[in-house]
Amino acid sequence: MAPSVPAAPSTPSPGIRLASARGRWILLTTVLGSTMALLDSTVVNVALPRIGEDLDADLAVLQWTVNAYMLTLAGLILVGGALGDRFGRRRVFVIGTVWFAAGSLLCGLAPNAGVLIAARALQGVGGALLTPGSLALIQSSLHPDDRARAVGLWSGLGGVGAAVGPFLGGWLVDGPGWRWVFLINVPLAALCVPVALRYVPETRDPQATGRFDVLGATLGALSLGLVTYALIEAYSATGWVAGAAVAGVLLGVAFVLVERRRPNAMLPPSIFASRQFTAVNLVTLAVYAALGGFFFLAVLQLQVVSGYSALAAGAALLPTTVIMLLLSARAGELGERIGPRIPLTVGPLVCAAGMLLMMRAGPSASYGADVLPAMTVLGLGLATLVAPLTSAVLASVDPGRAGLASGINNAAARAAGLLAVAALPLLSGMGPEAYRTPAAFDAAFGWAMVWCAGLLVAGAVLAWATVRRPADLAGAAHPQCRVQCQVTAPPLEPPPDRRPESGA
Structure with a gap:
């Protein structure tokens, strides 16, 4: 099922004014949520050499440190938006924030490269649930007259996070260590979640009916994952690598065929x-x-x-x-x-x-x-x-x-x-x-x-x-x-x- 337009909240708009205390808390929690995901995409690259040195990892591990997160995020981002429309945008936003923080904690504590890569994949799942809902909460909660200003503030404050992200990542890596690039998300989530639960009203889309395109999402993610594996591990030139490449391409073809036939396609060809x-x-x-x-x-x-x-x-x-x-x-x-x-x-x-x-x-x-x-x-x-x-x-x-x-x-x-x-x-x-x-x-x-x-x-x-x-x-x-x-x-x-x- 595809996500609907976040700006058209299903339930009548609560009409919360941005100037009110509750409106400011709503803005704060959405900024914190989006900043976590944005920081993660800008600070991790800076830490890669130190991660490789500390975990005695080769270049493939560094590639997977980036790509494990991107794989689950890209594969599930449309599903995340649809879940918010169906089951409640605040609920999915909070679940995604907690999931993202748990994945971040596991990344920070990872004893070896395998655990780090798995934790990064879990982070991506949390990001797919969290990220689509950030702006949607503003659109569905605040008074229509205040939304443009709120989006501008959300953008400006998020822009500060984007600008300082690489600098902050470098400072953490050279200071307390690369693990804090991930651990910094935990206190942000600890502030974000209770604020969201207390101040953000729940909204959903009553028109978001029908089944989720679980098959399409699975085929798409598996195809991307297998092709990525084949490219990263190509230097080993084993039968597993060739098999993964072929399987990834075939699953990609299957994804296209499935999406053409499903009424609730995640990626409708129309x-x-x-x-x-x-x-x-x-x-x-x-x-x-x-x-x-x-x-x-x-x-x-x-x-x-x-x-x-x-x-x-x-x-x-x-x-x-x-x-x-x-x-x-x-x-x-x-x-x-x-x-x-x-x-x-x-x-x-x-x-x-x-x-x-x-x-x-x-x-x-x-x-x-x-x-x-x-x-x-x-x-x-x-x-x-x-x-x-x-x-x-x-x-x-x-x-x-x-x-x-x-x-x-x-x-x-x-x-x-x-x-x-x-x-x-x-x-x-x-x-x-x-x-x-x-x-x-x-x-x-x-x-x-x-x-x-x-x-x-x-x-x-x-x-x-x-x-x-x-x-x-x-x-x-x-x-x-x-x-x-x-x-x-x-x-x-x-x-x-x-x-x-x-x-x-």
Whole structure:
């Protein structure tokens, strides 16, 4: 079953005013919830070299540390939104927060790589339950007149978390240790859950009926998991790896066939009848594959090859996020005026230039001369493309399917990043022990940046050839684009619904 638009709460809106004490508590708990998931996606990469050293792990373990989380999150995010609509958004949000915190605690206490990877997968399940509900709680709880301001505050406060995430991760790794990158989520959840239970009203969608597409979700997740395993373990060249690759492809075919026949499909093929929606999602795959691979490898490059500390490597990423926060809203307004085609063509090309500039970050790289220019150019490219991309996704379908379209686009972005983290080391000749040898890693990193730039150029060409101005770009400058369009994935929620609601 697909998630419905969060902005159309099922029960009459409680109409809680943001200026009231209860309204402020609602805003606080939604910010805490989204910040946990956002921090996790920005701080873990910084800790990877220290995790590998402490657990005596090879590159495959570092890939799985990232991908185990992304796999379950991408595979279940649509189900998480549907569960909230059916059983109550607050209930699923709280369950997801507790689940995420439990997974984080297990990550922080993991005695070996196997436990860490399993715990990361559990974290992803919690994230799939928690993340779709964060903005939905604002939309379904607060008075309609206050929602736009609340979303703006949610975006701004979340943006602070996004900006300090890599810096905080580096500080934790160099200070109390990499385990605190995960353990920090526990006190955040301990504050978030009681606030949600006490102050957030329960809402659900009475139209959310029918069976869940459990078969579709299972087939999709298994297909992604097996293909990811085959790519990460390809260097072993065993029969198991070949079998996993074949099985993953066959399960992917089965997923498509099942979704075409099920009335309650998680990924209904009819939504792809919009050529604009299909085109923008293909651009999303190219762009976020490049971004996922870049941010996985860049912090490793800075620490392994350039000799940066974890704190310095995390701080090196700050310019990209700051530029995103400052310019994304303006880029959204520009995209609304001129259409998405030019931003979705120019933005990836600028990002590609930034990634090629990052090849200068070799041994003893100077931050001002070698790293900062790359991060600045990358930030400008991202600020140019992310808000128009999201707007084009939402404008390419009927308003009633905005929640489904946003969820599919988000899942596509995360799946692209997942596959890129698995495939890039293989494509660039980065062996299992490469990150222990600076010279070998540096050489492979250069080829990886070429691959990433190539993906972005392909995305730009695709956008120029296929993307056209939709008839309705009403969702162009969403305030949430300033945060959720960061460097990890597009927004998880559609824009605030402007339809009148009962009880308002």
